Amino acid sequence: MPLAVHLLGLAIFAQGTSEFMLSGLLPNIATDLGVSLPDAGLLISAFAIGMVVGAPVLAVATLRVPRRTALIAFQLVFAAGHVVGALAPGYGVLFATRVVSAVAYAGFWSVAAATAVSLVPQKSRGRAMSVVAMGLTLATVVGVPAGTVLSQHAGWRTAFWAVAALTLLSALSLRTALPAIAGGAELPNLRRELTGLARPRLWLSYLITTLTFGAGVVTFSYLAPLLTEVTGLPAGWVPAVLALYGIGGLIGITVGGRHADSAPLRTLSVGAALLTLASAALACTAADLPVTLVLVPVLGFTAYLVNPVVQSRVFRLAPDAPTLVPAVNTSAFNVGITLTPMLGGLTIDAGLGLPSVAWVGAATGLLGLAATAWAATLERRNRPTPPPLTTTPRTPVGAATHTEP
Template sequence: MPLAVYILGISVFALGTSEFMLSGLLPPIAEDMGVSIPRAGLLISAFAIGMVVGAPLLAVATLRLPRRATLITLITVFGLGQVAGALAPTYEVLFASRVMSALACAGFWAVGAAVAMAMVPVSSRARAMAVMLGGLSIANVLGVPAGAFLGDHLGWRSAFWAVGAASALALVGVVTRIPRIPLPEEKPQLRRELGVYRNRQLWLTVAVIALAGGGVFCAFSYFAPLITDTAGLSDGWVPAVLALFGIGALAGTAIGGRFADAHLFGVMAGGVTAATVLLGAVALFAEVPALVVGLSFLLGMASFCSAPALNARMFNVAGAAPTLAGATTTAAFNLGNTTGPWLGGTVIDAGFGFASTAWAGAAMSVVALALIPVSLRLHRREAEMSPGSRDLVVAKAAVRPEPAAEAC
C-alpha cells in the first residue's frame, strides 16, 4: 500500500474526530448555548448536510485542478472551521462553522478517495479504503473519547481547539508526503462523469449506504445521554463507552477490508445484519449498564465491517467517474448521518426516550438490508448480459454440434 494512502488515513483521523465528537459533547454544548439536546444534535446533522451538499459540488468544482494542491487547500479551510467553532459566541455561529468545516471535509474525502483509488490496483480497492476508514475508526477510538474527556474537564471548546491542532499536523503530512499527481492527458469531461448517475445500481448503493449509516448514527449520536440518563452511568463513563465503540469500529474496518475484495456482497449483508440485531439489543437492554457497555463495542464492529465493501461497491459501479464516485459515497454516508440524528431527535422529542433511537435506527437498517439482495440480483443479471458474457454464449453456440451429429 503506498505511503500516501496512510497519510490520507491520518488526515481522515482529524476529519472524523470533528464529525463524530459532538456525540460526547451534546450536553455541555446544549447547556452553554441555551438549547435543548435534540437541537444541539442538529449540529451533527448540520455537518452531515454540509458533507452531502459539498461532496459532489466540490468534486465537480475541482475536477480539473491539481489533486495535491486541492487537498492542501481543503485541509486548511477545515482547520480554520475548527477555530471558528471554538470561538463561536452563539449557536448560530457554531452551526455555520460546522457547515463550513463539513464542506471542506467533504471535498477532502472525495478527492482523497479518488487519489487513493488511483494509486492501487482494482483488486486492492477495498483494502485502500479500509486504510482511509481506519483513520475514521481511530478517530472513534481516540479522537471522540478524547473530545468527550476534554469537554468534561476543560469545556467543549477545548475539543475544537484540539481538532484544529490535529488538522495542522495533517496539513504538514499532506504537504510533505502526498506526491504531485499529474492530471490525465485527456481532461476529465463533466458530462461523461455525470453519466454514471444514470446507473440504477449507483442509486441502490447510495440507498444502502445512507440507510445503513443512518441507522447506526441515529442511536450513536445520542449515546452520551443514553449512557447517563437511561443506563444510569456517570458522566465519566461516556469517553470509555465511546472508545469501545471506536475500538470495535477499528476491528470491524480491518475485518471488512480483509474480506471485502473477495466477498463484497457477503460482507455488506453480514455487517448490516449484525448492526440491525445489535441496535435492537441496545434498545431492549438500554437500562442494563453492563450490556450497554459491551454492546457499544459490538455495534462499532458490525457497523464499520461493511464500510470497506460499501465504498468499494460504489467505485465498482461508478468506475468511469472516480472523483464523483468518492463524492457520491461521501454524500451517501452523510445523508445517513443527516437523517439518522434527525430521526433520533424526533423520537426523543415525541417522548419515547433515548432508547427509542436504537429502535428507529434498527428500522432504517432493515430497509438497507432488504435492498442488498436486489442489488446483488441486478449485479448478476448485468454480469450475464455483459458483452464478454454474450460473446462467450455465442462462441459456445458456434462450436456446439448439430442434433443430428449428436445422435450419430
C-alpha cells in the same frame, strides 16, 4: 500500501474526530449555549447537510485542480472553521461553522477517495479505502473519547482547538508526502463523469450507503446521554465506553477491508443483519449496564464492517467516473447522518425516550438489508450467462467408422 494512503487516513482521523466528537460533547454544548439536547443534536445534522451539498459541488469545482492542492486547501478551510467555532459566542455562529467545516470536509473526502484508489492497483482498491476510512474509525477509538475528556475537564471549546491544530499538522504532512498530481495522466472529463453516474445499480449502491451508515450513526449520536441517563453509567466512564465502540469499529473495518474486494455483497448482508439485531437488542436492554457494555462494541463492529464495501464498490460500478462517484457516495453517507439523528431527535421529543433512537437504527438497518438483497438479485440477473458446453459424440469401442466419400 503507499505512505500517502496512510497519510490520507491520518487526515480523515483529524477531521473525522470533529464529525463524531459531538456525540460526547452534546450535554456540555447544550448547557453552555442554553439550548435543548435535541437542538444540540442538530449540530450533527448541520455538519452532515454541509457534506451532502459540498461533496459533489466541490468535486466538480476542483475537477481540474491538482489533487494535492485541493486537499490542502480544504484542510485549511476546515481548520479555520474550527477556530471560529471555538470562539463562537452562541448557537447560531457554531451552527454556521459546522456547515462551512462540513463543506470543506466533504470536498476533502471525495478527492481523498479518488486519490487513494489512483495510487494502488485495481485489486487493492478495497484495502486502500479501508486504510483511509480507518482514520474515521480511529477517530471514534481515540479522537472522540479524547474530545469528551477535554470537554469534561477544559470545556468543549478546547476540543475544537485540538481538531484545528491536528488538521494543520495533517495538511503539512500531505504537502510533504503526496505527489503533486496524484492519479493517472488522463485529465478528468466532466461529461464522461456525468455519464458514468447514469447507472441505476450505482444509485442503488448509494441508497445502501445511506441506509447502512445512517443505521450505525443514529445510536452513536445519542450514545453519551443514553449511557448516563438510561444505563446509569457515571459521566467519567463515558469516554471509555465510546472507545469500546471505536475498538469494535476498528475490528469491523479491518474485517470489511479484507472481504470488500472478494465478497462485497455477502459482507454487506452480514453487516446490515447484525447491525439491525444489535440495535434492536440495545433498544430493549439499554437500562442493563453489563449488556449495554457488550452491545456497544458490537454496534461499532457492525457499523464499520460495511464501510470499505460501500466505499470501494461504487468504483467498480462506474470506473469511468472516479471523481464524482466517491463525491456522491460521500453525500449518500451524510444523507444518512442527517436524517437518522433528526429522526432520533423526533422520537425523543415525542416522549419515546432515549432508547427509541436504537429502534430507529434497527428499522434503518432492516431497510439497508432489503436494499442489499435487491442489489444481489440485480447482480445475479446481470451476470453473463456462460456459453453451453459442447461435447463431441463418443464412438463406441469397436464400432466401424464411416467416412463421406
